[in-house]
Amino acid sequence: MSREELFEKLNEVFRDVFDDDEITVCDATTADDIEDWDSLEHINLIVAVETAFGIKFNMGEVNNFRNVGEMADIILSRI
């Protein structure tokens, strides 16, 4: 899977989790950029991403993502 394809799929996941069709994510996107992405929704998002790509993050990664770009890197290395 190429990085563009991955980001397309990520957009779908984000739009579904946060119920907002206008969301578009890129490498630099962080939780501050998306209104409902707070600590209470973080795990729901993580689980949705895991399900969508058939991979698993470990807790260290879950707690330490700095932006969507880092998340994408890990996904790419796992699929």
Place this chain on the structure above:
Amino acid sequence: MEITSLSYLIFVGVSLVVYWALPHKFKWWVLLVDSLIFYALNTKPITLIYPAVSVLSVWGATLFFEGRRNTKPARIVLILTLVLNVGMLSLLKYTNLFLSTVSYFTEKFSGRTIPSVKWYASLAISFYTLQIISYLLDCYWGVEKAEKNPLKVLLFTIYFPLTISGPICRYNMLSAGLFANNSFDYDRVTRSLKRTGWGFAKKLIVADRLSVVVGYMFASPDFFTGPWTILAAALFVIQLYFDFTGCMDIALGISGCFGVELPENFRTPFFAKTVQEFWQRWHMTLGTFLKEYIMYPVLKSPLFVKMTADCKKHFGKKGKKIPTYLAMLIVWLLMGLWHGSSWKYVLGEGLWFWLIIVLGQIPSDFFKKAKARLHIKEDAFLWKAYGIVRTSFFFTIGMIFFNAADLKAAFHMISCIFRPFPVKEGFLSLYRGIWPEFGGKYVALAVLIIFILQTVFDFMHEKGKDPQEAVAKIVAPVRWVLYLALIFLIIFTGSFGKSSFIYFGF
């Protein structure tokens, strides 16, 4: 050895001289020896066995994890180590709570009570246990590399500026400071000293002096009723804020003198507009710990993931939140329990805030629509002010539980809010009963000065400005006069307890 005593200052002063005189490779030894001495002077030295056991178990476990990531043996070692450390904390801190609760019921049924045990808890066990568990889990998850030297792990665990009130540090940040080649930086050391001095002012002048009045009012809840109850609670909140942040200033300041940077624990909490935001600004390191090491692992566990999927299926989008609220409940009950071995903490520091947050979350869609209808803008001044007042009020109610003797006393005190307001009697009682012990008008003036200055600093912090920078801009002679003025203000009006030797009066 109280941190606000002369002996502690001398202890730190001597340590600093030795620390900066020695070459790099001995520096952390100084910190380790200091921490052991501090521990031994503040508690029965035999209790050092508890952190020793923690350190050995975690050091061994983390080394075991190397090369065995995601294997069953590693998982078993993790669970055993967690059980050992959490078990020690629970046994030492919570046995009496368990016994007294069981005793409450046995008394009702059979009239017999169970006596409490008199065990010696380890100094700072609530702090260092969480801190070392974060290191254990970080190693297990591959975020951190295991430290081979157990003495370094020991220093990480009992580093003395942290022992009294934290902050709870992550290994990567703390070890960077402890073991790095710190060079003497004039600006950093002077900044740290100024911060320490300010911390002393906050604790000795505001917190310790107010505690006299707060104690007096909390001791007679039936006398100080109506608005007096709210005043007592509000004064306690101020006392607690100045005490806790004062201790943080002292801890971070003193650590900064050694070149060891510690994380902030407070971010102007009284600017929070919701209770949820409040706890992201108050005691931040504890909140972060609970979030990253309890809430997230719980929510990501297979049980909770399945629960979320099921709830979404049966109850729709709103239902999806139920497991989240459940995980939050676990976190908040732990938050309450962590504060102390009493049900009043579980209720007042835990359940109460969980309830407020959840009750704010559930109708969030309705609130959004209502705000749109009423044309309320999130960043309108009045709306923000309302949020701040409301949040402070909820926090104050929670703190009544914190300072009341027990659960029953807390509820009783809250009920006293609805009783009449003895204006004259209250003032008279305060004036005759506690005003002299409080210290009189000069102390009151000093308290006011420090309080106002701290409020100004908080406003500056909130706007992203640094008060220390502003102070540094003042001309040197004036600045030094201010430093001396602060030092003497602390000496003149701080609360230093009764002179051990002397008693006066009739």
Place this chain on the structure above:
Amino acid sequence: MKKFLIKAVALIVVVLTVVCGVNYIIDPANMFHDGVIYDAADMLANGQAIESPGDFDEGKFIEARVAKMTGAPTTLVEGSSHIMFIPYEYDDCFVAGLSSSYLGDFYAVTGVFEAYDLMPERVVFGIDPWMFESGYDGGSHGSIKDYAVAKYEIMNGKRSDYSGVSSLDGITFDKVKEITSFSYFQLSIDAIKMKGLGYFTGDGRRKAVPASDPEAGGFACILPNGRRTFGSLSAGTPESVKAEAETNINSGYIAHLGGSFTGTNEDNFTYFKELCEDLQSKGIEVVFYLPSFYPDVYDYFGENPAYAGVSSFEEEIREYAASQNIEVRGSYNPHEAGAEGADFYDWIHLNSASASENFAYIR
């Protein structure tokens, strides 16, 4: 780093100079200027009454007096200011009262007399209800606390004698600690506010002044047998005393008792019983004195359940005394002991003559 060290040392030197300087010069408790204690003890030992110095370490003063005694008194009276002013009916009676006495001061004073081998035939304890709030080492007078601890340890076989215990040492580590003490500094500042700077820089208060007319003079005095006199200068009228009492009652805070008194600390009360029984086992007679409260104040206790502990504590004391054949003088209840408003010097203390009658009352 050199720049930093110079500034740091300079700052520390400035602060310490001010603090230590003020502490030494003002020295509100005459810790470093204790000549007055020895002068006073000398004069009193020679039978000369003196004007009460006002700022002195009372604990040390007791030991200084005991050190000059040639023989044991027949009766020793211990307690707070409630017992200091009474002309007792006993011959050869020494009044070793200490302001704001607590249990720890009983242990301490008894310890001092025992250390100097001057134990009397009879000890009178003036007991206030709040006295057992702190333990055997919780006296108000820290300078003789070591005697209290030693007395307790000797009673319990943990120590053989009082060797090494003294409050009359010259330079001690505690004194050095005190000269740098911020709380002592605050006391010094308070003392300057109360008496003015001249009082301390002049010579006046470092001397013991002989009293010309102790019984009727203006100033408070100390008599050779330890008894104090009030001095007419600060006496109140029955009306002013009544008003004083009313103000205090209305404040909801009664001096020493606080906002409530529901009973004594049983552990500390046990320490007191042990002390009494220790004295009795040595053939020393023990007497209790319960000084009466001002009538309005005692009535307030009766109406207010928060202070029910006062009368219940009296019964507890009387019960114990009966079981040990200890005489109980006076009563907290002024109506029972015959004390009226006009008998009081202020809202807490009976005047000397009435206190004498109060002491004579036995239920």
